[in-house]
Amino acid sequence: MPPTSSSARAALRLGDFTTDKRVVLLMGLAIPVGLASVAAAWTLLRLIALCTNLAYHGQFSFADQPIATGPLGPASVAIPVVGCLIIGLMARYGSEKIRGHGIPEAMEAILIGKSRIQPKVAVLKPVSSAVSIGTGGPFGAEGPIIMTGGAIGSLLAQTIHLDDGERKTLLVAGAAAGMTAIFSTPLAAVLLAVELLLFEWKPRSFLPVAMAALVAAAGRAYALDAGPIFAYAGSLPFTPGHLLACAAVGVMAGLGSGVLTAMVYAAEDLFEKLPLHWMWWPAFGGLAIGIGGLIDPAALGVGYDNIRHLLAGDLALQAVLLLLVVKVLIWSIALGSGTSGGVLAPLLIFGGALGALATPLLPQADAGFWALLGMAAMMGGTMRAPLTATLFAVELTGDVGALVPVLAACVFAYGATVLLLKRSILTEKIARRGHHISREYRVDPFDLLRVRDLMTAPVQTLPQDWTVAQAIEHFSAAQPVHTSYPVLDGEGVVVGEVTRADTLAWALDEDRHGQTLAAALRGRELVYGHPEELASQIADRMALSGVGRVPILDRESGRLVGIVGRKDLFRSRALRLREESRRTAYFRRAPSSRG
Numbered sequence: 293m294p295p296t297s298s299s300a301r302a303a304l305r306l307g308d309f310t311t312d313k314r315v316v317l318l319m320g321l322a323i324p325v326g327l328a329s330v331a332a333a334w335t336l337l338r339l340i341a342l343c344t345n346l347a348y349h350g351q352f353s354f355a356d357q358p359i360a361t362g363p364l365g366p367a368s369v370a371i372p373v374v375g376c377l378i379i380g381l382m383a384r385y386g387s388e389k390i391r392g393h394g395i396p397e398a399m400e401a402i403l404i405g406k407s408r409i410q411p412k413v414a415v416l417k418p419v420s421s422a423v424s425i426g427t428g429g430p431f432g433a434e435g436p437i438i439m440t441g442g443a444i445g446s447l448l449a450q451t452i453h454l455d456d457g458e459r460k461t462l463l464v465a466g467a468a469a470g471m472t473a474i475f476s477t478p479l480a481a482v483l484l485a486v487e488l489l490l491f492e493w494k495p496r497s498f499l500p501v502a503m504a505a506l507v508a509a510a511g512r513a514y515a516l517d518a519g520p521i522f523a524y525a526g527s528l529p530f531t532p533g534h535l536l537a538c539a540a541v542g543v544m545a546g547l548g549s550g551v552l553t554a555m556v557y558a559a560e561d562l563f564e565k566l567p568l569h570w571m572w573w574p575a576f577g578g579l580a581i582g583i584g585g586l587i588d589p590a591a592l593g594v595g596y597d598n599i600r601h602l603l604a605g606d607l608a609l610q611a612v613l614l615l616l617v618v619k620v621l622i623w624s625i626a627l628g629s630g631t632s633g634g635v636l637a638p639l640l641i642f643g644g645a646l647g648a649l650a651t652p653l654l655p656q657a658d659a660g661f662w663a664l665l666g667m668a669a670m671m672g673g674t675m676r677a678p679l680t681a682t683l684f685a686v687e688l689t690g691d692v693g694a695l696v697p698v699l700a701a702c703v704f705a706y707g708a709t710v711l712l713l714k715r716s717i718l719t720e721k722i723a724r725r726g727h728h729i730s731r732e733y734r735v736d737p738f739d740l741l742r743v744r745d746l747m748t749a750p751v752q753t754l755p756q757d758w759t760v761a762q763a764i765e766h767f768s769a770a771q772p773v774h775t776s777y778p779v780l781d782g783e784g785v786v787v788g789e790v791t792r793a794d795t796l797a798w799a800l801d802e803d804r805h806g807q808t809l810a811a812a813l814r815g816r817e818l819v820y821g822h823p824e825e826l827a828s829q830i831a832d833r834m835a836l837s838g839v840g841r842v843p844i845l846d847r848e849s850g851r852l853v854g855i856v857g858r859k860d861l862f863r864s865r866a867l868r869l870r871e872e873s874r875r876t877a878y879f880r881r882a883p884s885s886r887g
Contacts, residue, residue, distance in 0.1 A: 311495040318461055318500040325448060325462060326469040326507030329441035333473030334515045336418040336437055343426020344593065347371045358597065359428060360589040368428075369582030372592075375427025376578030376631050379420045383630070384571035389413045390420045391630040395435055395675075396721040398442045398467055398489060399729065407446055407459040414443035420632040428581050428592040430623045431633020434474050438634075441470025445504070461497040464489045465504035472508040476521060480684035481505045487677040488718070493733055520690035521596075524603045526658035527693045530700075537654050538665060538700035544650065545643050545669035545701065546708025552624065552642065552674060553717045557724075559628025570630055577629030584622035591619040595641050599667070602644035603689070605659030609649060616645035635717065636671065643670025664694060665701040673705030676716045737868045738828035738861070743821055746864045747844045747854030753778045756787050756810035760798045763809060767795040774857075778843045779809050784851045786820065786843050788813030821856065822847045827864065830856050 338354045345353040348360060348371065360368075383391050387410060401409050421436035445466025449459040467489060468481040475481075485501045486493060512518070528534055563573045585592045590611075598615060601607045607615075623638050647666025654662050664685060672681030682699045686692055709716070719729045754763065754777045767773055776791040787810055794812075798804050804812065819837045821830045821844050830842055834856075844854040 309495050311499075314458070315496050315499050318458060318465075318496070319503045321448060321452070321462055322445075322465045322469075322500040322504040323507050325441075325445045325466045326472075326504040327511055328444045329437070329466050329469035329504070330473040330508050330511040330515050332414075332418060332440045332444060333433075333437050333470055333512075336422060336433055336440070337474075337516070339418065339422030340426050340433060340594070343375075343422050347375065347427045359592045360585075364585050364589050366586065368585055369579065372428040372578035372581035372585070373575050374578070375423050375429065376574035376581070376626070376629070377572075378423050379631050380571040380574040382416055382420050382423075383574075383632075384569070386416045387412050390416045390632050395438055395488065395635075396718050398439055398463070399718065400722055400725070400727065401442070401446070401463065406456050407463045408450060409439075409443040409446040409463070411443075411447055414440055414447060417443065417632065421634070424632045425594055427578070428585055429578075429626060429631060429633050430581065430584075430591055430593065430595065430619050430638055431627075431631075431635070432594055432637025433634055434471055434636040435634025436632065437470035437474050438467040441466035441468070441473075445469075457496070460490070461500050464497065465501045468501050469504040469508035472505045473512050473516070475684070475688060476509065476512055476516075476519065477684050477687035478502075478505040478509040480680050480687050481508075483680040483683055484677060487680050488675065491733075520688055522599055522603055522688050524660065524664060524689035524691050525693075526603075526661040526664060526691065528655075528657040528661050528697050530696050534655055534697065535700055538697050539704045541647060541650065541654070541662060541665045542669045542673070542701040542704025542706075543708050544646055545666055546673040546705040546712065548642065548646055549670060549674040549705065549709050549717075550712050552620065552639075553713060553720065555620070555624035556627050556717060557720055559625045560630075561628075563629055573629040574626075574631040577626035577631050580625040581622045584618045588614050588618040590615055591622060594637050595619070596637065598641050599637070599644060602641070602648055602663040602667075603660040605648070605651075605663065607648065609652075612645050612648045616642065616649070635674075639670045639674050640667040643667040646670070661694070661697075664689065664691070665698060668698045669701035669705035672702035673709040674717055676706060676709060676718075678702040678706040736828055737865065738831050739826055741827040741864060742823065743825045743827055743830055743844055743856060744823035744854070746827055746860045747823065747856045748860060749854035751778060751843070751852055751855045753780045753852065754790060754809060755779070756781050756808060758809050759805065760795075760807045760809065760812050761805040763790055764795045764799050764805070767792050774841070776839070776841045778852055778855065779813060780852065781810070786818065786845060786850075786852050788816055788818055789839075789841070789843060791840075818843070820845050823853060827856075827861065831861055834858070834861075 341354050341356050344359060345351040345357060349357060389397055390413065401407055417436050418440045421433065425431050425433065442463045445462035446459065449462040464485045468485045471481040471484060472478045482502050482505050490497050566573065581592065590598060619638065619641060643666035644663040647663040651662045668681045668685035671684065672678040681702045685698045686695050715723055722729055752774065756779050776789050778786045779788045779790055781787050790809060819833055819839050819842055821833065821842050823844055834842055841855055841857040843852055844856060845851065846853050
């Protein structure tokens with residue numbers, strides 16, 4: 293058998309993934325997280341029904357009943373005002389984290405909160421959302437349950453010795469399980485985790501998240517209804533002409549997404565100017581909800597019946613237009629006031645209404661089909677999650693035949709919002725709190741680069757038999773010197789590294805001036821690397837140790853072959869940036885130098 297080179301052996305040690313056996317532990321922990329999230333979803337839906345029955349029907353009942361089957365009286369305006377006032381008090385004296393629609397709060401906990409969520413948030417968030425939606429709030433249940441499921445995962449993680457990444461994984465697993473429990477959409481929930489919450493694409497996070505979503509999907513069949521909650525079987529022949537129509541729906545939804553985002557944060561800015569404590573703001577949002585309910589009672593609550601009507605295509609265009617206008621206004625005002633509730637179900641209604649209104653101008657399709665495309669496109673564009681929205685629409689309706697048209701609409705909606713808006717409705721809230729989120733996932737260039745491709749060679753070194761005094765004199769010389777030097781023995785093997793900081797410390801201790809460098813460095817750990825290693829490994833080593841230059845040693849002989857400093861890493865990164873920004877047409881003829 294031929295000998296294996298050191299480079300080949302190093303290549304064998306490297307793999308496609310860095311995941312280790314601890315992922316099995318996380319997958320096991322994801323099982324109770326998934327089950328608990330189903331229980332939390334069931335509890336939330338029952339609480340919403342209870343609040344609705346108490347507020348609008350005067351009954352202590354957990355049965356699902358619509359808020360109103362006919363016009364509401366003027367006294368009904370007070371119901372959402374009282375409900376939102378209760379939420380303001382809960383936020384003020386319970387936890388401010390219950391304000392908002394849930395997903396930005398989960399993202400913030402992951403990015404800057406070390407994935408730690410307080411126990412009281414796990415209780416107060418679903419209760420406040422149940423009060424909000426049950427008293428007429430035009431919100432969805434998915435945002436609160438995503439936050440609640442995430443809190444369940446985070447709380448379990450905080451009882452076990454886990455690192456930040458593992459804690460994040462369980463938080464997101466709970467969020468995905470919660471979304472699955474509400475909508476029966478495990479694939480979309482996993483993709484939502486990838487596109488919005490994980491900020492990475494690694495098996496160590498994907499596998500536990502998928503496990504939690506699968507467990508939630510299985511548990512939902514017993515706790516809630518199985519199968520798609522908005523069953524639909526419409527279709528559309530997908531031709532080039534229909535592709536243009538799908539693109540038009542997508543762009544329309546993208547523009548609508550921009551309007552919605554602007555309205556929500558314009559309302560928030562107006563509330564910021566009120567000379568009142570934020571605790572009272574939701575009451576004003578509740579007043580807007582109450583007035584909107586007088587105009588169109590269908591705009592109140594989660595509105596799942598509205599989604600079913602839009603998919604069935606049995607709403608008159610005047611009713612669709614009224615629903616769209618009223619619900620957009622009360623939703624943006626109430627959300628801007630800081631009350632509690634999700635955005636996903638309202639986005640489906642807004643997009644579906646736009647698609648229904650545009651149906652007479654679009655090619656012939658089954659009833660409600662353009663509304664379906666509008667729903668998916670509005671979600672994909674507003675949340676900047678086109679793959680999630682595509683699968684969500686398919687799982688939500690069970691209509692696999694709509695996959696390609698839905699994908700087309702979501703892609704164009706996503707493209708429109710990416711080009712028109714710097715941030716989404718989710719990340720804008722986080723940005724207003726002083727934090728920046730990048731939603732672009734890419735491979736670290738250092739993971740594609742070997743140390744031998746960026747190291748500096750030959751290397752300036754110092755002999756081990758130099759005295760400390762000679763080293764001090766060397767670093768004090770007038771000519772430019774490096775910040776550190778490898779120290780070699782007589783055979784060229786590195787025995788340590790001397791830095792400028794070392795000589796400054798030694799200069800104050802005259803008793804050490806006669807020591808050799810070998811003696812002065814004895815017992816000190818040497819940070820080093822090998823030519824066949826990845827540049828990312830050296831960069832991580834430098835970051836953890838705090839050293840600025842790392843000697844590179846031949847793995848076989850241990851002899852010094854080069855050195856990597858910060859400037860070498862920066863130089864390689866600058867080269868990659870120039871390559872990405874340089875535009876070249878290789879097949880175009882170069883301009884002639886003759887006149």
